[in-house]
Amino acid sequence: xxxxxxxxxxxxxxxxxxxxxxxxxxxxxxxxxxxxxxxxxxxxxxxxxxxxxxxxxxxxxxxxxxxxxxxxxxxxxxxxxxxxxxxxxxxxxxxxxxxxxxxxxxxxxxxxxxxxxxxxxxxxxxxxxxxxxxxxxxxxxxxxxxxxxxxxxxxxxxxxxxxxxxxxxxxxxxxxxxxxxxxx
Numbered sequence: 001x002x003x004x005x006x007x008x009x010x011x012x013x014x015x016x017x018x019x020x021x022x023x024x025x026x027x028x029x030x031x032x033x034x035x036x037x038x039x040x041x042x043x044x045x046x047x048x049x050x051x052x053x054x055x056x057x058x059x060x061x062x063x064x065x066x067x068x069x070x071x072x073x074x075x076x077x078x079x080x081x082x083x084x085x086x087x088x089x090x091x092x093x094x095x096x097x098x099x100x101x102x103x104x105x106x107x108x109x110x111x112x113x114x115x116x117x118x119x120x121x122x123x124x125x126x127x128x129x130x131x132x133x134x135x136x137x138x139x140x141x142x143x144x145x146x147x148x149x150x151x152x153x154x155x156x157x158x159x160x161x162x163x164x165x166x167x168x169x170x171x172x173x174x175x176x177x178x179x180x181x182x183x184x
Contacts, residue, residue, distance in 0.1 A: 041108040043083075044146060048154040049075040052179020054091045056132035060166025060173070068093050068130045072177045074156065076146070083107065085116065089160075091175060096129040098122045100140055100160065113147040122162050134165025134173030144177075154181040 054072040059065050070093035077086045089100045104118030119141045127136050144158020157178040165173035 041113070042111045043108045044106070044112050044114040044148050044154075045078055046148075046183050047075070047077045048156075048181035048183045049073070050154060050156060050179045050181025052156075052177060054132040054175055054177045056130070056134075056173060056175045058134075058171065058174045060134065060169040060171045062166065062168050065135060065166050065169060065171075066130055068132050070094075070132050072132075072179055074177065074179060074181070076154075076156075076181075078106075085118075087116075087118070087120075089177070091132040091160075091177070093131060096124065096126045096131045096135075098124045098131040098133050100133070102140065102142060104142070109145070110147075113145065115143070115145055116158075117141075117143045122160075122165065128167050132175040132177075133160055134162040136165060136167045138162040138165035138173070140165075148183060152183050154183050155179075156181060 051071065051073050054070045056067040059067050070091060072089055072091050074089040075087065079085060083106045085104050085106055087102045087104055091098050100120055100122045102118050102120030104116040106114045106116045109115045122133055122138050122140045124131060124135060124137055129135055140160050140162050142158050142160040144156060146154055146156040148154055160175045162173040164170055
């Protein structure tokens with residue numbers, strides 16, 4: 001009898017501690033989420049169109065593949081109630097341009113500031129002529145940040161990678177963009 005009482009006590013203590021720990025794990029998120037909800041950043045919403053600079057930072061290794069500097073015209077159309085946006089960009093130089101429609105997933109990272117990541121496709125106007133994102137049509141992945149400055153001004157910056165975006169080369173192209181936009 002003495003031995004079964006010792007075993008029973010030895011088993012009850014860890015079970016009680018386990019139940020207490022499990023209860024704490026179940027109840028803690030309810031208290032933590034209340035504080036987290038009030039600290040959640042304000043989502044950058046709305047649409048904009050903007051313009052700025054575009055800098056190609058890679059070279060495909062062939063004649064006509066040089067990294068180029070130019071400009072960009074970019075826009076965002078927000079899809080209400082979901083963190084997804086439809087975007088479009090035109091990267092251009094004095095000799096050529098590329099049109100890049102994309103779809104992005106937007107994540108608020110600070111008040112009125114989003115990080116976005118997505119993909120699309122680059123359509124080069126004159127195949128073989130350099131743009132800030134290579135010299136041929138290619139799949140594109142991108143990541144960037146956008147923020148609202150007041151009610152009608154947006155600032156954005158992103159990096160685009162054109163996969164195998166050089167003619168006669170397996171190289172990928174990288175372009176960096178930055179600009180200011182008008183929010184509507």
